[in-house]
Amino acid sequence: MKPSIPKGTRDFSPTEVANRSYIMSTIKTSFETFGFQPIETPSFENSxxxxxxxxxxxxxxxxxxxNSGDYLSKADEKLLATKDSLKVTGQISEKALRYDLTVPFARYVVQHQNEITFPFKRYQIQPVWRADRPQKGRFREFFQCDADVVGSKSLWQEVEFVKLYDTVFTHLGLLDTTIKINNRKILSGIAEVIGAQDKLIDFTVALDKLDKIGQEKVEQEMLSKGITVxxxxxxxxxxxFDGNNEENLDALEKMLATSKEGTKGVEELRFVINSVEVLGLKxxxxEVDVTLARGLNYYTGAIFEVSAPKGVKIGSIGGGGRYDDLTGIFGLKDVSGVGISFxxxxxxxxxxxxxxxxxxxLPKPKVLFVNFGEAEALYCMKAITLLRxxxxxxxxxxxxxxxxxQMNYANKREIEFVVLVGSQEMEKQEFTLKNMILGEQTNCSLSELVETLK
Structure with missing residues (x-):
């Protein structure tokens, strides 16, 4: 049987690891420039x-x-007989791999609230897992790079996150990305003025699929969820909606004039748009996108989603939003948060x-010592120890x-220098140093070798 890996996971070659490290280090540097601090949480949480x-x-x-050990021993036999997997799961599984970094972060804030200085600006770069159907750009194991601020309701945070996205993509040379922005209060306002407040989640989940499945199928989904014709x-x-940001905001203002929450959403959106316009993006x-909903239940204010440059067919490359009551689910009330993910x-x-x-x-040695035998190798190892x-x-x-x-190995790894040591060099307490780029060869003492290679 051939060895294989699970669907939706990948192996990474040295070059791929180096490329991924380049992206992560660019994001990390930008996070720290904007004042964020790193944390890490476990790969699995309590279910x-x-x-x-x-x-x-x-x-x-x-x-x-x-669960560890005989996970079926404590399960209810009657429940097992029903084969209701959802009910049985609770009895045989108490832990789960994290789905994102935001909920574990909310748990972290509640657990460590007495040690944290608020507003707390944290970043986290770790893998997450989703039992999704794998496709291009969608994996079952993947890294998220998140930045969040908790403990401030200021809309300047939203402005900062737009600037942070712009900074990272500028450093990566990724020009012409589109940061789509909406506000959950606007979506609530729309549901209110059309008389579908009780169907808000169904309405937003369907609306969020507009660019993926088209208007007709979105309307069909809404009808199937009980939203009226x-x-x-x-x-x-x-x-x-195809005007510029200002025109779209004006149109929303008129549409939501009778909704207090909807009007507040437009005001918040206008503040972010106008502030970013003054500060400029590189x-x-x-872009205001009124159909942007992001199906997650916890967003309460601004919602972000980033699209790749035109012509690149791939899903969103970033997203996030404000969640005024996320820590409330763990018992800590009135701690507002806003965050984004890359x-x-x-x-x-x-x-x-x-x-x-x-x-x-790629990581590689500056110098390779050729191995001519046991005595020569020991002589070389003393020099290697000093060089290191x-x-x-x-x-x-x-x-x-x-x-x-041995020389082929040095060439393939593009090693700059090779050292040759035979019986003659050992007698004279010397080393033959070959520059692989210039092809030049010189004899030198140990101290000269160290000085040259330093």
Whole structure:
């Protein structure tokens, strides 16, 4: 049987790891420039921490971990006989792999509230897992790069996050991305004015699929969820909003004039748009998108989603929003939060497609010592030890193989220097140093070797 890996997971070659590190380090540097601090949380959480936080669709995609040992021994036999997997899961699985970094972060804030200085600006770069159907740009194991602020309701945070997206994509050379922005209060206001307040979640989940499945199928989904034909007719203008940001905001203001919450959403959106316009963006475009809903239940204010440059067919490469009551689910009330996420794997695919990766220098030694035998190898190892103490990356070829094989190894790994030591060099307490780029060869003492390679 051939070895394989689970669907939706990947192996990464040295070059791929270096490219991913380049993206992560660019994001990390920007996070820290904007004042964020790093934290890490466990790869798995108690199921009770995660379940019920992402809506029905999200709950289905959470990877559950079977309890240790004989996980069926404590399960109710009658329940097992019903074969109701949802009910049985609670008895045989108490833990689950994290679905995102936001809910674990909310749990972290509540648990460590007495040690945290608010407003708390944290970033986190770790893997998450979703039992999704794998496709291009969508994996079952992938990294998220999140930045969040909790403990402030100021809309300047939303402005800062737009600027943060712009900064990262500018540094990556990823020009012409589109940061779509909406506000959950606007969506609530729309549901209110069309008389579908009780169907808000169904309405927003369907609306969020507009760019994926089209208007007709969105309307069919809304009807199937019990939203009336009259209500759907009232939202028709939303399907064809094509003005600039100012025109779209004016149109929303008129549409939501009778909704207090909707009007507040427009005001908040206008503040962010106007502030960003004054400050300016280097590479991204900021665009009001009234159909942007992001199906997660916890957003209460601004919602963000970032699209790749036109012509690159891939899903969103970032997203986020404000969640005024997320820590409330863990018992800590009135702590407002707002955060964004970068989709590392999709950003990788976009940079690859556009040829934006710089030539990556893979980790390698500066010097390779050729192995002519046991005595010679020991002589070389003493020099290697001294070189490493002087921060010179050094390596001994492990086997006393043919000279050609050892030199081929040095060439393939693009190692700059090779050291040759035979009986003559050992007698004279010398080393023969070959510069592989220039092809020049010199004899030197140990101290001269260290000085040259430093």
């Amino acid at each position: 009770s921490t995660l379940m019920g936080k992402y809506g029905e669709e999200g709950d289905r995609l959470i990877f559950k971990i079977l 009259e209500a759907i007719q009232k939202v028709q203008p939303l399907f064809s 590479s991204a475009n900021l 989709g590392l794997d999709r950003i990788y695919l976009v940079l690859e497609e556009l040829g934006l990766f710089k030539a990556v220098s 103490e002087n921060n010179v990356k050094s390596e001994l070829f492990p086997d006393a193989a043919k000279m050609k094989k």
